[in-house]
Amino acid sequence: MSWVQVSIQLLGGLAIFLYGMYVASEGLKKSSSHHLKQFLRKVTKNQWYGALAGAVLAAVLQSSTAATVMIVGFVNAGIISLRRAMGVMLGSAVGTTLTVQLIAFAITDYAIVFVILGVTLFFINSRFRSYGSVVLGFGFVFFGVGLMTEAMEPLRSSEAFVDFLLMISDYPILFVIAAAVFTAIVQNSAATIALALALTSGGPLSLESAVYIVYGANLGTVVTALISSLTTSKDAQRAALAHAIFKAIGVLVFLPFTSLFVQLLPYTGGGAERQIANAHTIFNIVNMLLLLPFCNRFANWMVKVLPDKKELPKHVKYIDQHSVQFPTVGLLQARKELENMSHRIRHRMFPYLITMIHDEKVRKMVIEEEQVIDHLYKAIYHHLQRIMEEDLNDKEAEEALKLLYFNNDMERMANIIKDMTRSIAKLDQGRKTLTKWERTKIEELYDEIVPHYDQAIKGFQENNESAAIDVIHTNPKILRLERELRYQHFYQGASSSSTVSVVFSDLMNGMLRIHQHSVNISHTLLGMI
Template identity: 30%
Template sequence: MHRLFRNFTASIIVLFVLGALFLLENHPNISTIFGGVALFLIGMEYMENGFKAFSGSLLEKILERFTNNTPKAIFTGFIVTAIIQSSSLVSIIVISFLSAELMGLTSAVGVIFGSNIGTTATAWLVSAFGLKIKISAYAMPMIVLGIFIPLFLKSGSWKGIASILIGLGIIFLGIGYMKEGFETLKEGLDLAQYAIAGYTGIFVYVLIGAAATVIIQSSSATMAIIITALATGQIEYANALALAIGANIGTTVTAALGSLKSNENGKRLAVAHFIFNLTTAVIAILFIYQLAELVDRLAVMLGIGVENYAMKLSLFHTIFNVIGVLAVSPFIHPLVSFLNTLFIPKGATKGKPKYLDDAALALPSTALSAIVMETKHLYENAVDIIAHGLNLKKKNLLSSMDLDEVIEDVYTHGSFDIDEFYNHWIKGIYGEIIDFSTKAQANMPTDYIEELYKLKLASRDIVEAIKDTKHLQKNLLIYTNSSNPYIREQYNDIRKGLAELLRTINTIATTEEEDVIMLLLSKAKVHAKRYDIVTNGTLDKLIRKGLITKKMATSLMNDSDYAYNISQKLIAMAEILFIDIRSDLKKLNEEMSVSDEEVEELMKG
């Protein structure tokens, strides 16, 4: 599939380049249009980076807080995209939230639906301002101001504002060049003479619009070209409507290509985007004449001139996207149910990372959340191995069964190969956590890097607890089956103590009350001291009374140390993963640039 998309895109680009070379040779002025498109795309990139730096935490907070139901998700996607003029940035944040499980697929689909309406703001910007005033005259002052701001104001927010100003200035320049290019081109080549009437023309221009968007990789840039060409009379109004529909379809190819390296939810989101845009396009094509008539009536009501085709095209673009949302959103839950049947991982996934998707690297918060989730996944796998190594059944361990009964219900299959399961279930995930952490660290502020370091320690503690379990396992299997009741009792006490600890950590992991968590952890630390059988006199008593042999005593002393190390590593891990990180993440969220009340006021406004 990846190769098919790549070959398809490459073929279109080759044809486009050949066509462009032909046009440039015969009509040199067309280079002005290409230059305008290039400037427009560069400006969009600057604006996206600027908004990411200036209001990244605000965008995250809005998308996390106001997407808990479908209408709110759609509205949030619309308003955020309309303001920041970047559906790709919204998509990046949504996919990163999905990867870190900070957002459900239903909410993500809703945001993408709303984002489609938000992208129509670009068309309004170009048609309402870019063509009515000499917008390029404002470009240079904005670019100069954007360049000078970082020289005096060094904070990240001001740098973001500077990048937004530079981006807007470059976009204005691009619109000016495109307008000038089409006006000059008309003197030597009138593209309107190639207009095609009827549904044949509609289908042809839909394909052209889709192909242009695939090549340019931006529906906003495609719409800017269409509007400037329409305003200068280079294309017919009916054909421009079809081009706008095609631009919507073209974005689905871009989204599909972008999702190829994403995780399962990223791919599902791309499919949802494709279904939505295709459905919207089909509705728009089937009812294009009725929609055009609706636009004419609304244009009169809104005071848009009869021959102001650029503004009418923007209105058409908005209307058919809104109709698409109204048509598809009632079926969003069945759609998500269908999406969840797609891209099911084949084969065993227990030993593979579940949350370390590169999409989560887009933001420090989602990268950190992904590592937290993956470390918990690592611990879940470790519990399986440690429980087996202690000859305990995990289902009993995590139930309400009495601990004496838990240690009595043993496996009968003999030795459990910890090395084999470590290699299959732990080693790969641990390596991926370290690798992902290294990538994430490159774009993280100091506060986040400190949390990242704690998570690395937690992962290391999990791995070392498994290795100590391996050392403990050999003698444990021997002496729990010994005919000597005293040594058997000591090793069963070790099993019982570690079983109690694992059960306590499971309770800590599922409890939100901080005072309960601290109490449980304190008890676990006290109980861990039971393994110091030299200090508490247990070993001396057993030897003095001749209850165990010297060999048994040596083994018991060493294995008690292993048990103590296991308990210490697991307690340290639990303290980081379920207490420190949880409270530190809460603190980092509280230190975001805006409060919940401010966000609510912004959304109301």
């Protein structure tokens, strides 16, 4: 077999391996994403539980790189604190070793069986498709490993290749660097270690050199997380940097004792492939046990290394483009951003609905805030649209659709308040003013709609259906009140000015429309869309 044929088969095997990892990961995410989200929220109460959560997360995603990017996304959304993220990241490194342990089993000859079983499950019933994807993905993984191992056969008898390995074996740091770079490129440490398995299995690569590759593979996983954190919150950047330092510490601790480590590996049992897989697992377990007790102190240190800077307020706080590939994270970020939007409307627009009637400066502030809300609306809308382009499960698709409706209703509220400022401006142009009676009636309706807005937002934030039902039940009452006040205005307290009368009607109608959007939010929460 020529070098060209070897290269093609090796790259083809790697491509099939990576695709298999992707298919298996997607299937696992679909079959467990909802449960995974609930699990993470419950078990990140302390560092040890957090480490367990990280191990489960990485086992599900089949990639510590993906798991770390996901954790950074959770930190950016405020779902997990920086301190809790430390333990989760250390645990995720242990969880991802499961993949390498599976690869180390001599089951490449049965890869086709996995492919057949996966395809069968995929087409039996739509409910089994995600599980079929998992089995099919692992079939591709094992098939890819088999191709890479077969491609290595000619290299084992190649004197030039053996001499090259012997030459660079005197410089073990080269193995670490090469493995780190390769892992950073393919974004999968398991793929790097799979190549090491193929080269070591009866081949020219020594067990010690393979262990150095294990170190590099672990080090290379940090690159993607560091890149994904560049546009995120300060805490998310700290989490990504901490992950990189954790890996670096592990490599620095193990490097001086590599010869002793290699001598002890045969006692873990199995052949060379199993010993390499065990080396990968032991490295990450020792690193976790070594660093886990210092997570809180490490978090404090990260705050000093990356201190908060006084910057202009960032309107979009939680969403980032890298989370789109993980719908669970992306949807949580969108929800947090919508909570941010609802808070701004409640505290930067609602309090001025009355005072802006006679204060032009306040009206300008409200208009400026509406522009911020509009910016948030567009960011959330495009974020959710990108998520919906992913292959979502039913629950994720339903959640994304609900959030789009929430986003639209909140943006419409801000628009209504802006329209109310324009209506009030007519009074200034005509040098008119509302009477005390008219202001009192506007305040009366205002006092009714604000608590119901708060109730609707509470329902949204807490997924509280009873709160949503309460808001819906108040709608007839608000409609009656608005009609009564309008009637009183026309027949009892109407101003002699038609301009004032129109403005009064516009303001009352604006209040009513705001309340209607609170009702819409409640309907959406209940699935009435």
